[in-house]
Amino acid sequence: MTIAPFPRSILISCLPVLALLVTDRAAGEWDVQGIEELLPQQESELEWERLRASGRSPNLGLLRAADPPPDTPIRNCAEWEPLTGVLVRYPFGVPPLLLTDLDDFGTLHVIVSAAAENSATNYLVSIGVDTSAVQFLVEPNNSIWTRDYGPWFVFDGNGDVGIIDHVYNRPARPDDDEIPVAFGRQQGIAVYRHDMWHTGGNYMTDGFLFSMSTDLVYNEAAAQNGMSSAEVDSLMEEYYGIQVYNVVNDIESGGIHHIDTWGKFLDEETILIKEVWTTHYTYDALEQRATLIGSLMASTGRNYTVHRVYCQPIGGGQPASYTNSLFVNDLILVPTFNNAANDSNALDVYRAAMPGYDVRGYYYSGWRTDDALHCRAKGVMDSAMLRVAHVPIREQSVGPVLVQHYRFAGDDWRTVAMANVGGDDWEGTIPGPASDTTVDYYGLAGDATGREEGSPRVAPDHWHDFPILAGATGAAVVTSDAGPAAFPNPFRDRTHFRFELKYPDRVQLAVYDVRGRLVRRLVDGQRPAGATEIDWDGRDDDGRPVPAGVYFFRLRAAGIAHARPVVLTK
Secondary structure (H helix, E strand, C coil): CEECCCCCCEEEECCCCCCCCECCCCCCCECCCCCCECCCCCCEHHHHHHHHHHCCCCCCCCCCCCCCCCCCCCEECCCCCCEEEEEEECCCCCCHHHHHHHCCCCEEEEEECHHHHHHHHHHHHHCCCCHHHEEEEECCCCCCCHHHHCCEEEECCCCCEEEEEEEECCCCCHHHHCHHHHHHHHHCCEEEEEEEEECHHHCEECCCCEEEEECHHHHHHHHHHCCCHHHHHHHHHHHHCCCEEEEECCCCCCCCCCHHHCEEEEECCEEEEEECCCCCCCHHHHHHHHHHHHCCECCCCCECEEEEEECCECHHHCECCCCCCEEECCEEEEEECCCHHHHHHHHHHHHHHCCCCEEEEEECCCCECCECCHHHCEEEECCCCCCEECCCCCCCEECCCECCEEEECCCCCEECCCEEEECCEEECECCCCCCCEEEEEEEEEECCCCCEEEECCCCCCCCEEEEEECCCCCCCEECCCCCCCCCCCCECCCEEEEEEECCCEEEEEEEEECCCCEEEEEEEEEECCEEEEEEECCECCCCCECCCEEEEEEEEECCEEEEEEEEECC
């Protein structure tokens, strides 16, 4: 097993739209104590009136200069990585049970105004929260949407944690926009501000330099910053280290256009996508996307595994938002909707997709179709995290294989020693089995602070497994079927791209160089349902061989933009 850390981590590897103005407050949501009518997700005219009356300017991203980005290489943290706490806001828009549970798993960071700090303390005590686990961030604030305006965490090239601060796309809420800076100051974390509009509910990343958002990010960056999509992609790489930014069309004609209302990364190659009833207007789009995403390659080099969660009608005939969940280390916290059968089914979907995790449901009357638990809570990354990142073996292999803790089918667990083989790389070798069998395995790593992290994240409560053949010696040889094989990669003479549609659709597939220049058009037109397989022979549109280097397949279909790098050698 090769172990190669990012700074402060361990890697285990095997082979224009301005916000809509809402004027009707009659049906507004109140906090859990009933002391404050909470602001809606989209700004109200009343907010603008109050802002104008105060003489303050809205934060349009033009009132501050952007900071230089962090030192490279930069890595943006995924939601399932180690946390030290969760950030929420008082007055609360989350159920009391959630708060009393969160204090058991780290620091409960609570944004609160100075005038409300005593009230917040009294309420937390009254519901049984351990206030020794609470840290208040006493700052002016506007709303409960900590996911949208809260800090985004990265590690820079020196191994130091940093906060990236985008311009919150609610300009009438300037206090919320300042929260990442205040949090960084309180925690002693460097903050890097850029001037592009964004919002946290419309972003998910896999921790391996792949990220995804809806086209809201492109639309608002064009309208408010005058940026092209290529410039957005460049900024995401410059500040967040994102090498592949997949920006998809949203499935809704209205609403807030956040990706967490219908899809969620569960790990580097697992995605949860909402399923709705057949007569709902988003049904076809969701089915087409689920099929297409399941045929595309994740950063691991294998296809995404797609899990579906049925989201029944709730208020207004819109779907429940079971995808709007929260990771807290070994927990997955899922919103529920007082529907026993569908709530239970949703929790079972998470358990099947993420075995070994503690999956818990939380009912709250405030959950809506485009807003639930994920929107109202933001994980705080462990700045000294011990990160175990691993691409699991899935396919049949010929032993021996490099892992740490293993067992053959029916055996007890055994451990192999890990030896440093240079730099940050470590190896340990399983002996070949006496007969063809299955290997279960996991990796664990610890540091001097007592932290211990594993792969899978919940190891040893769960493990990876793969079939292994007897009789071979030497390094493991991993064989794969045609499923994940969008390539060989790297390639010399010819490489391969594969995708699948549930329904016929228009498709564009092309090859671009690292500067974004078109090299070769491969598909541009209607494609049938089912699998499409395309070869590229390393030539441009004029039939000329292109130089060795990195190129990108870029696919646009069914509202999805997907990019995948490939290396041409000579």
